[in-house]
Amino acid sequence: SQQGEEDPQALSIQEGENATMNCSYKTSINNLQWYRQNSGRGLVHLILIRSNEREKHSGRLRVTLDTSKKSSSLLITASRAADTASYFCATDPQGAQKLVFGQGTRLTINP
Amino acid sequence: DTAVSQTPKYLVTQMGNDKSIKCEQNLGHDTMYWYKQDSKKFLKIMFSYNNKELIINETVPNRFSPKSPDKAHLNLHINSLELGDSAVYFCASSQEGAAGFYGYTFGSGTRLTVV
Numbered sequence: 009s010q011q012g013e014e015d016p017q018a019l020s021i022q023e024g025e026n027a028t029m030n031c032s033y034k035t036s037i038n039n040l041q042w043y044r045q046n047s048g049r050g051l052v053h054l055i056l057i058r059s060n061e062r063e064k065h066s067g068r069l070r071v072t073l074d075t076s077k078k079s080s081s082l083l084i085t086a087s088r089a090a091d092t093a094s095y096f097c098a099t100d101p102q103g104a105q106k107l108v109f110g111q112g113t114r115l116t117i118n119p
Numbered sequence: 120d121t122a123v124s125q126t127p128k129y130l131v132t133q134m135g136n137d138k139s140i141k142c143e144q145n146l147g148h149d150t151m152y153w154y155k156q157d158s159k160k161f162l163k164i165m166f167s168y169n170n171k172e173l174i175i176n177e178t179v180p181n182r183f184s185p186k187s188p189d190k191a192h193l194n195l196h197i198n199s200l201e202l203g204d205s206a207v208y209f210c211a212s213s214q215e216g217a218a219g220f221y222g223y224t225f226g227s228g229t230r231l232t233v234v
Contacts, residue, residue, distance in 0.1 A: 041222055050123075050209060051162075053222030094160060098223075106152070106175055107213075107223060109162040 012097050012110035020116040027084040029113040031097030032077075038100040040073055041107065042082050045094045054095075055082075087117045122146050125210045125226035132200055133234055140195045140229045142210030149214060150174070151193040152223070153185060156207045165208075168193055200233045207231070 012033040021027055031040070039058045043051040057064045057073045057080070064071045070083040084091055094114050098107040125142040132138050144151060152175075153165040167175040168187040182198045193210060210226040 043223075043225075045160075048228075050225035050227045051211075051223070053224070056222055096162065106164050106167060108164075109154075111159065111161050114160075 012099055012108060014095075014097060014110040014113050016113060017111070018114040018116070020118060021087060023087060023089055023117050023119050025087055027087050027091070027115055027117075029082045029095050029097075029115070031080045031082070031110055033080075033097075033099045033108075033110075034078060035099070035101045035104075037075075038102055040071075040080050041098045041100070042069075042071060042080075043096045043098060043109075045096065045112070047093070051096060084115075087115075089117050089119050091115060092117045122224050123210055123212055123226040125208075125229055127229060128227065129230050129232075131232045131234065134200055134202060136200050137196070137198045138200060138231070139197070140208055140210075140231075142193045142195070142226055144191055144210075144212040144224070146212055146214075146224060148212035148224070149190060150212060151187065151190070152211045152213070153193065153195050154209045154211060156209060156228070158206070162209070166193075166195075197231075200231075202233050205231055205233045 015030045041056045042054045045051045055066045057071050068085045073080045094112040096112040098109045123144045150169045152167045156162045165179045166185045170190045171187045184196045187193045207228045209228050211223040213223045
């Protein structure tokens with residue numbers, strides 16, 4: 009299976025703390041993407057990192073990619089209650105013509 | 120304007136019925152998808168179309184039949200609904216670039232409940 013795996017499955021932290029989520033995958037990829045899903049809603053694209061990039065920033069988001077270990081991490085700094093959601097990593101495997109999603113990390117930010 | 124819109128948002132139906140879900144995107148993307156999200160939040164691709172041509176059919180039962188009348192629309196018809204078909208179905212669209220597929224734009228989902 010090309011499915012990615014995310015760790016942890018659930019994370020609960022206090023507002024203002026940083027949240028780190030990890031993703032591992034199995035195949036060579038073109039890029040890796042992170043998405044957010046609020047309860048009962050569709051997925052929203054957050055950030056994309058290409059296979060030749062190691063780190064990328066967007067606002068309070070920082071994504072790293074280690075293609076030798078086939079892993080990625082998403083760091084959300086200074087978390088807010090509005091960051092409460094499920095976060096999914098998705099890989100674009102070479103030649104697959106599709107995104108393959110992990111099962112997500114459920115993030116809860118406590119006020 | 121909603122970029123990817125799918126209807127209906129909720130669908131409750133009895134086993135054995137036939138139902139359709141419609142999807143439209145106004146982003147000018149060439150590729151559209153159907154994904155199924157189960158109760159454990161696992162998202163699995165079902166179909167993808169590129170400019171009206173079927174690209175991916177991911178071992179989905181024959182009871183599921185996608186139709187793409189043009190590149191802005193991708194509908195999903197389901198025959199003889201079963202209890203196990205209960206899930207949230209997401210439509211998405213994307214555009215391919217030199218570095219692979221860029222971010223997908225998802226619809227808000229159709230929650231299908233088969234009783």
